[in-house]
Amino acid sequence: MDKRKNSFSSDESDDEVQEIEVRKVNKQIQRVSVSAEAYGLFNKRENFQPRVIAKPQETVENIKKRLQGVFMFSALEENERNIVVNAMEEVRFKAGDQVINQGEEGNLLYVVESGELDCFKKYFDKPEPTYLKTYQPGEYFGELALLYNAPRAASIKAKTDVVLYGLDRETFNHIVKDASMKRRALYEDFFKTFELLKTIDDPYEKTKLADAVEVHDFQKNEVIVQQGSNNTNIYIVYQGEVVAKQNDKELFKYESGHYFGEIPVLTQKPQPFSFVSNAEKTSVLIVGERDYRNTLVVVEDKLKKGLEKYSAFQ
Numbered sequence: 560m561d562k563r564k565n566s567f568s569s570d571e572s573d574d575e576v577q578e579i580e581v582r583k584v585n586k587q588i589q590r591v592s593v594s595a596e597a598y599g600l601f602n603k604r605e606n607f608q609p610r611v612i613a614k615p616q617e618t619v620e621n622i623k624k625r626l627q628g629v630f631m632f633s634a635l636e637e638n639e640r641n642i643v644v645n646a647m648e649e650v651r652f653k654a655g656d657q658v659i660n661q662g663e664e665g666n667l668l669y670v671v672e673s674g675e676l677d678c679f680k681k682y683f684d685k686p687e688p689t690y691l692k693t694y695q696p697g698e699y700f701g702e703l704a705l706l707y708n709a710p711r712a713a714s715i716k717a718k719t720d721v722v723l724y725g726l727d728r729e730t731f732n733h734i735v736k737d738a739s740m741k742r743r744a745l746y747e748d749f750f751k752t753f754e755l756l757k758t759i760d761d762p763y764e765k766t767k768l769a770d771a772v773e774v775h776d777f778q779k780n781e782v783i784v785q786q787g788s789n790n791t792n793i794y795i796v797y798q799g800e801v802v803a804k805q806n807d808k809e810l811f812k813y814e815s816g817h818y819f820g821e822i823p824v825l826t827q828k829p830q831p832f833s834f835v836s837n838a839e840k841t842s843v844l845i846v847g848e849r850d851y852r853n854t855l856v857v858v859e860d861k862l863k864k865g866l867e868k869y870s871a872f873q
């Protein structure tokens with residue numbers, strides 16, 4: 560039941576792309592705009608002149624394809640997404656190159672097209688940087704400096720030769736930032752109560768989940784997931800109540816902060832329960848399988864352990 564919009568149309572006219580005009584982005588000017596933004600001058604949409612980076616049609620198509628799978632961009636309208644595609648530049652790094660240095664100023668968010676990169680973070684109480692994760696194609700990084708006007712919060716090093724798509728701060732701020740900030744703020748408090756994430760110390764994983772979830776409302780007795788289905792979404796109850804039924808027998812209840820639906824994605828078996836809204840209005844946050852691999856996968860061991868309560872019913 561992934562309701563994500565995939566609004567890229569392959570029939571988009573070539574003319575539109577031909578019109579792409581190059582505006583050289585002068586690093587000096589970019590830096591000035593960062594400090595202007597800090598004083599609130601830069602957020603006026605009417606002043607926004609999106610940058611357009613000339614690139615071969617093939618690269619344009621590759622970027623479009625790649626963005627379809629990146630949740631940070633999935634809520635954008637088609638015209639907004641086209642602006643993002645036009646503004647993106649292809650950047651290549653060799654294995655071993657440092658792409659981002661913790662503590663430095665940053666002006667680009669990167670989406671990985673190919674290759675792998677390692678992420679390390681230096682904590683004040685540890686002498687050596689801590690390895691956090693490896694980025695794969697389809698993932699993005701470098702959004703925090705842009706979202707919060709802060710220095711880079713971690714370091715990223717190319718593990719192999721990589722091709723990345725860089726999105727500039729200005730386009731990001733005007734097209735993507737508002738939606739992402741709103742989502743992060745909206746779900747911030749809720750994720751503090753979300754049972755699965757309580758054990759994660761790193762606030763970053765929680766805020767990232769905010770970009771991935773989609774909210775969906777159900778009326779009383781509406782079926783959210785049907786018994787026997789192979790639906791691989793994971794659901795988090797935001798408000799209301801949900802019951803798990805097997806052959807119409809009520810077995811489990813879920814309230815705000817509880818999750819359900821994880822059996823197919825963890826076991827590759829069909830769903831043994833139906834999940835039904837048990838309140839006048841139940842709102843659930845939906846994490847699709849692809850987004851699960853980018854977010855909740857960090858608590859997969861805990862999710863698997865949680866399956867024990869269902870063992871008598873599978």
Ligand SMILES: Nc1ncnc2c1ncn2[C@@H]1O[C@@H]2COP(=O)(O)O[C@H]2[C@H]1O
Nearest residue numbers: 678700701702703704711712713761763
């Ligand atoms: N635990 C983490 N804390 C901060 N940044 C992280 C973490 N894990 C991954 N990152 C990424 O590392 C990037 C470093 O640059 P940014 O701070 O712009 O954005 C950061 C995130 O995209």
